[in-house]
Amino acid sequence: MVDEEAGVVLRARIAAAQRICVLTGAGMSAESGIPTFRDALTGLWSRFDPAQLASEEGYRADPQRVWDWYAERREGVRAAEPNAGHLALGAFARQRPGVLSIVTQNVDDLHQRAGNADAIRLHGDILADRWLERCPERGTGREACATGGAEPGRPPRCTRCGNLVRPGVVWFGEMLPPGAMEAAERAAAACDVMLVVGTSGAVWPAAGLAGAARRAGAFVAIVNPHPSDIDGEAHAVLRGTAAGVLPRILGVGVEGG
Numbered sequence: 066m067v068d069e070e071a072g073v074v075l076r077a078r079i080a081a082a083q084r085i086c087v088l089t090g091a092g093m094s095a096e097s098g099i100p101t102f103r104d105a106l107t108g109l110w111s112r113f114d115p116a117q118l119a120s121e122e123g124y125r126a127d128p129q130r131v132w133d134w135y136a137e138r139r140e141g142v143r144a145a146e147p148n149a150g151h152l153a154l155g156a157f158a159r160q161r162p163g164v165l166s167i168v169t170q171n172v173d174d175l176h177q178r179a180g181n182a183d184a185i186r187l188h189g190d191i192l193a194d195r196w197l198e199r200c201p202e203r204g205t206g207r208e209a210c211a212t213g214g215a216e217p218g219r220p221p222r223c224t225r226c227g228n229l230v231r232p233g234v235v236w237f238g239e240m241l242p243p244g245a246m247e248a249a250e251r252a253a254a255a256c257d258v259m260l261v262v263g264t265s266g267a268v269w270p271a272a273g274l275a276g277a278a279r280r281a282g283a284f285v286a287i288v289n290p291h292p293s294d295i296d297g298e299a300h301a302v303l304r305g306t307a308a309g310v311l312p313r314i315l316g317v318g319v320e321g322g
């Protein structure tokens with residue numbers, strides 16, 4: 066289906082839908098200035114080694130290097146603003162309460178700042194901290210790792226047991242946050258329309274949600290300027306960007322939110 070035809074069909078499907086699930090990836094935030102992972106040249110994994118910077122082994126091998134890399138990424142997220150795509154999704158949620166479920170692979174807070182506070186975070190939150198080790202004192206009634214009083218440093222560590230603070234994101238090989246994937250699967254199975262925006266479809270289980278929605282009877286559309294690994298799951302592919310396409314197909318003026 067070519068873009069303009071796809072756009073007309075998709076807009077009608079969205080207008081008629083009772084439930085819409087939107088799966089977003091790093092491309093959703095690209096127009097906010099946050100780099101993607103796999104775009105040639107600009108993607109983070111074309112410049113950095115994910116094994117060293119996005120794995121527990123990499124963190125244990127060189128905590129300061131990983132902590133500093135995330136600190137730099139955090140600065141970028143804090144300096145970024147939601148783009149017209151985020152704002153259109155926020156406006157849609159306000160104008161049609163209860164219809165939209167957002168499932169994001171992104172660890173930034175731009176969906177939340179645009180008004181989609183209930184976006185399901187599959188890969189965690191880059192602005193959140195958590196302890197590297199499960200504190201042995203937790204649940205014993207004795208004081209657990211000194212959460213508020215972590216010793217400042219790069220990275221901060223517990224002043225009593227030396228436990229290290231780490232970013233609250235899901236690293237390669239780690240489990241997703243409890244309940245997140247189950248909630249995402251429920252949203253994918255129940256929706257009339259699934260919009261897949263800005264993901265290469267390279268990482269599972271998130272990439273499986275488009276096929277799950279299609280098998281459950283949803284109309285699946287992809288918004289991406291480039292081909293992705295899951296284009297075959299889509300009824301319609303719109304070769305465009307999140308900020309360019311979403312305001313147009315959601316039928317909401319960004320200022321109309």
Ligand code: APR
Pocket residue numbers: 089090091092093095096101102103104108170171188262263264265266267268288289290291292293305306307308
């Ligand atoms: N609008 C829409 N899509 C875009 C835009 C844009 N402005 N710019 C780039 N894209 C597309 C690219 O074509 C690519 O298909 O966004 C996609 C980004 O793909 P990835 O960089 O692989 O990011 P993502 O799919 O979110 O990666 C999934 O991999 O490394 C892990 O945990 C990380 O959550 C991430 C996961």
